[in-house]
Amino acid sequence: MKRKLYLGIDCGTQGTKALVLDSVSGQVLGQGGAPHDLISGANGRREQDTGQWLQAFTQATHQALQAAQVDGQAILALGVSGQQHGLVLLDEQGQVLRPAKLWCDTESTPQNQQLLDYLGGEQGSLERLGLVIAPGYTVSKLLWTREHHPDLFARIAHVLLPHDYLNYWLTGRACAEYGDASGSGYFDVRQRGWDLPLLQHIDPGGRLQKALPELIEAHQPVGQIRPEIARQLGINPQAVVASGGGDNMMGAIGTGNIRPGVITMSLGSSGTVYAYADQPLISPEASVAAFCSSSGGWLPLICTMNLTNATGAVRELFKLDLDEFNNLVTQAPIGAEGVSMLPFLNGERVPALPQATGSLLGLSLTNLTQANLCRAVVEGTTFGLRYGLDLLHGNGLQGESIRLIGGGAKSPVWRQMVADIMGTPVICTEQSEAAALGAAIQAAWCESGTLHGLAELCERCVSLDRGSETRPIPAHVSAYQPIYHRYRQQVAALQE
Numbered sequence: 001m002k003r004k005l006y007l008g009i010d011c012g013t014q015g016t017k018a019l020v021l022d023s024v025s026g027q028v029l030g031q032g033g034a035p036h037d038l039i040s041g042a043n044g045r046r047e048q049d050t051g052q053w054l055q056a057f058t059q060a061t062h063q064a065l066q067a068a069q070v071d072g073q074a075i076l077a078l079g080v081s082g083q084q085h086g087l088v089l090l091d092e093q094g095q096v097l098r099p100a101k102l103w104c105d106t107e108s109t110p111q112n113q114q115l116l117d118y119l120g121g122e123q124g125s126l127e128r129l130g131l132v133i134a135p136g137y138t139v140s141k142l143l144w145t146r147e148h149h150p151d152l153f154a155r156i157a158h159v160l161l162p163h164d165y166l167n168y169w170l171t172g173r174a175c176a177e178y179g180d181a182s183g184s185g186y187f188d189v190r191q192r193g194w195d196l197p198l199l200q201h202i203d204p205g206g207r208l209q210k211a212l213p214e215l216i217e218a219h220q221p222v223g224q225i226r227p228e229i230a231r232q233l234g235i236n237p238q239a240v241v242a243s244g245g246g247d248n249m250m251g252a253i254g255t256g257n258i259r260p261g262v263i264t265m266s267l268g269s270s271g272t273v274y275a276y277a278d279q280p281l282i283s284p285e286a287s288v289a290a291f292c293s294s295s296g297g298w299l300p301l302i303c304t305m306n307l308t309n310a311t312g313a314v315r316e317l318f319k320l321d322l323d324e325f326n327n328l329v330t331q332a333p334i335g336a337e338g339v340s341m342l343p344f345l346n347g348e349r350v351p352a353l354p355q356a357t358g359s360l361l362g363l364s365l366t367n368l369t370q371a372n373l374c375r376a377v378v379e380g381t382t383f384g385l386r387y388g389l390d391l392l393h394g395n396g397l398q399g400e401s402i403r404l405i406g407g408g409a410k411s412p413v414w415r416q417m418v419a420d421i422m423g424t425p426v427i428c429t430e431q432s433e434a435a436a437l438g439a440a441i442q443a444a445w446c447e448s449g450t451l452h453g454l455a456e457l458c459e460r461c462v463s464l465d466r467g468s469e470t471r472p473i474p475a476h477v478s479a480y481q482p483i484y485h486r487y488r489q490q491v492a493a494l495q496e
């Protein structure tokens with residue numbers, strides 16, 4: 001049967017991943033990837049050079065096409081997934097004004113607090129926007145830019161999220177789709193529209209409102225790829241660029257999470273847990289974000305800021321490769337002989353501790369081992385996800401099992417730990433790069449022009465990896481309970 005080829009690209013924090021999907025067979029034919037650097041500074045600054053995203057995009061695409069052994073001229077459409085909440089500012093000529101401030105940047109925490117006060121605190125924010133703005137969301141980055149770079153602020157012509165910017169680079173059109181836009185913090189998730197008065201408050205001159213991109217639906221195309229970019233990427237100049245979306249929204253599509261009852265957990269730079277809802281599921285709990293999905297509905301989500309970045313930091317400290325690190329985690333017993341790590345290396349969103357730093361607790365002469373420290377960081381990050389899952393459960397979101405994705409999902413020891421700490425079976429999707437897969441599926445959906453074709457595409461292109469299915473072990477579940485209880489007490493002490 002004739003193939004239909006689509007490209008899915010995910011611009012994550014640690015790198016860009018690309019894959020080629022044949023939507024007829026549902027098979028991923030080849031993949032590629034290229035890393036990104038992080039610009040870290042004092043006060044929680046976390047930024048990235050957008051030029052590096054473009055290089056990584058090109059490199060990852062070339063690699064994926066080569067690995068798939070397909071002619072790029074056969075690509076019908078492409079979809080872009082991007083890390084959420086980042087801020088990319090462009091001037092009138094479409095030039096990037098400064099490095100992109102990322103989702104994990106906590107430098108604008110004071111500005112977030114100022115905006116929260118303006119909105120009437122958590123309750124006011126919830127009533128007005130349907131979610132509580134958190135440090136890391138785009139909105140406080142705008143106020144930060146006005147205060148710290150007034151000269152650049154005066155030149156802003158386009159305010160874009162990371163995947164909007166990549167779509168702009170691909171097509172020359174500035175637009176946004178509802179899922180990613182809902183994480184900006186200047187978007188009303190109930191009404192599915194921008195909150196213009198909030199932007200007017202940040203900039204009474206009205207520049208920001210004019211700089212907002214047009215909103216399009218998830219199944220609508222942004223446009224056709226620019227010829228020079230098609231040449232650079234080595235793909236069909238007729239290829240359509242789909243709306244794309246935030247990486248979690250694309251991860252939802254790439255794990256078939258487009259109907260109620262499925263829970264996805266991502267072990268990437270961030271840790272996220274989310275589930276589809278067919279109505280705005282506004283949570284009174286500030287840490288649950290009632291984002292929109294990129295499939296026409298909503299996607300309540302919790303996000304921890306410290307996950308593989310924290311485990312990676314400990315791994316690098318001891319100069320271990322991934323296998324050595326995972327072996328050490330396996331060697332230490334549950335609870336790491338009393339060593340616990342609160343891995344809030346750069347503040348934290350869930351639990352809400354924006355100004356926190358990390359801590360190691362319970363050390364003694366007998367338990368201070370590499371293995372215990374490695375296990376403690378993995379346990380600490382996983383407890384954060386359990387904390388978030390408890391909040392989602394409190395919101396009525398349930399699932400019989402968890403679909404596990406992201407880099408960390410490749411580790412069997414971590415999968416077992418997730419199953420034990422959540423007390424729920426976990427299973428990986430065959431394609432661990434679920435956000436890139438979701439973007440490719442969305443491209444196929446968009447190119448097909450059929451509004452209702454998404455479920456059928458997910459059915460064909462998303463498969464569960466039965467070999468990865470991991471059930472909770474009852475003795476482990478019981479062993480973790482007091483340790484998780486201790487984690488909650490430690491967090492509560494930090495929140496006082």
Ligand SMILES: Nc1ncnc2c1ncn2[C@@H]1O[C@H](COP(=O)(O)OP(=O)(O)O)[C@@H](O)[C@H]1O
Nearest residue numbers: 012013014015268269308312406407408410411
């Ligand atoms: N086998 C493994 N065991 C544990 N961690 C892993 C493994 N493979 C990858 N990772 C972690 O996953 C990270 C990348 O995750 P990924 O989901 O690609 O991140 P992002 O999308 O945020 O860029 C790596 O930096 C590494 O720390």
Ligand SMILES: O=C(CO)[C@@H](O)[C@H](O)COP(=O)(O)O
Nearest residue numbers: 013083084103268269270303
């Ligand atoms: O901020 C959030 C979600 O609200 C993060 O999940 C970012 O979207 C970054 O994702 P990764 O780089 O970890 O995939």
